[in-house]
Amino acid sequence: MSAITGTLARRSLGAHGLVSSALGLGLMGMSDLYGPADDAESIATVHAAIDAGVTLLDTGDFYGMGHNEMLLREALRGRDRDGVLISVKFGALRGPDGAWLGYDARPAAVKNFAAYSLRRLGTDHIDVYRPARLDPEVPIEDTIGAIAELVDAGHVRHIGLSEVSAETLRRAHAVHPISDLQIEYSLLSRGIEADILPTARELGIGVTAYGVLSRGLLSGHWDASRELTAGDFRGFSPRFQGENLAHNLALVEALRALAETKDATVAQIAIAWVAAQDATIVPLVGARRRDRLAEALGAARVELTPADLAAIEDAVPAGSAAGTRYAEAQMHHLDSER
Template sequence: MSTAPSAGPRIQQRPLGAAGPTTSVLGLGCMGMSDLYGPADEAESIATVHAALDAGVTLLDTGDFYGMGHNELLIHDALRGRDRESVQISVKFGAQRSPDGQWLGYDASPAATKTALAYTLRRLRTDHVDIYRPARLDPDVPVEETVGAIAELVEAGYVRHIGLSEVGADTLRRAAAVHPISDLQIEYSLISRSVEEKILPTARELGIGVTAYGVLSRGLLSGHWNNDRALAGTDFRGHSPRFQGDNLAHNLHLVEALRTVAAERGATVAQVAIAWVASRGEDVVPLVGARRRNRLGEALGTLDVTLGPADLAAIEAAVPAGSAAGERYAAAQMAHLDSEH
């Protein structure tokens, strides 16, 4: 397999929800280029963004707290000389961090929302953000107030579309009553399927698209993970329940079962895992968190994978719903997820 995608757009486009923009059917999640997965090579990160754009990826996902602004600055550098209107930049905000990177909670109050966007626009050196969303539901601020503040930014031309992240069905309804919501960003993978019970049906009822992150469960479903992998101290997977002890051994056993299914279909584990998420519906756009061109090339190979009913049945037999060991976040982080309550 090629280590980098060929130049020239080849990725199909699709509407992101009834009220959202048209984006590529795969998006690029940029978090790992700046934060939370250990050290990254900045030059390789920019080259990866360039390769994604050249292949036809148009959706770039970031957060103002990824590396405390570093990720937005990196995206600005990667987009230098490119047509801004050909790219959709999705930005999360609200997470509060100290200079040493510690997490301090969330602030999605109207004033904080507008202040955060002002700094985001300056770091990106752009006059608008395509999708703006709170990273989590602020327990101290009604979602109507947060969405109302972003709606004012839409009216002023600074934001094109409003998104949400990791909220439950009731919150989706409340938010959509204030302003059209383009998409819900939420973890969705073979081993993270809780969205299917209530949240996904509600999003579909409301015409809200889904941008699925964690489609490879932070590398666990990549086919490249092993029990002996050493993690940097800044890599949050060192504290993630699914990557610990017996949980990891159990989950890697699922990966090996998936590897067998993938090999029978001439694909890699990662490609089958991504293709499964993409198969969930025309309203689901997987975000791939590739930090290097070789991983991006593998992810883009998913576009050549077609899964029929028998393939999907084999995949779900290898990794049944609810079969993963461990929660997707540690208990303290799970408590912040409106989507899990």
């Protein structure tokens, strides 16, 4: 495997001093939800990302029930800790069998989760700390207040949120400056454009966009005959089922025709489109292997003209995806969808 080298451009994630590489690496799939992964290849992929200039590394304490954080600790062994930004989501509760048991964002729980993450990561601070979802039983002001105390103590540098509404963003930001909102955003998932993204811009909050390839649908590598392994949540995702999948793959083929005119891949066009929507958006790529990482990072070299963006809009219009982005039960946990 040849080395991936280079320096990515930097972007300001909002107006509160958080600066990231123009693309970030999401680590979830290295531990959970997409079927088996190889730890050695995962670590090599993190190394390749850092060598290529990626600074933002996104994890969650519930990804593999701590495995992902420990994997990241191993990947950063011997590396410059201050040369990267570690973003951690917390609050999702899991059972020993991996079952999802709800969310807990009480102030005491916030500090408890942070203590365990710091130990697993082998660091004295977390660069961006955020609840994975809004806890309906806890006022967002209480959760943010607890993270603010962690900021004051030096354990956390910046406060983030994930999958919240414009109203929740405002309430949280009134307690302590929010640096970054992590939320799904792609050609197939554009719900943030109406209210959430404008509110983030108004408040000076950056956006880290996950799901930019819509769990692989927009990778250009998916086909209807692909068999999913046990533990791959796409087996239950509405967009990967039956007629929905056929419809969505037709959109991908329309995008492929455009990508070929730019000497780019479908994945690169999809990532570049997200990055082109706002200068304070950082797309997260979920590569688990170095070859997929190399392809994703190639998106940084794709320049989309106004004519290109118009053609992409014609090929994959807003609202054209078939199926919701999560199953119905999970959609109920998304404050951003209310």
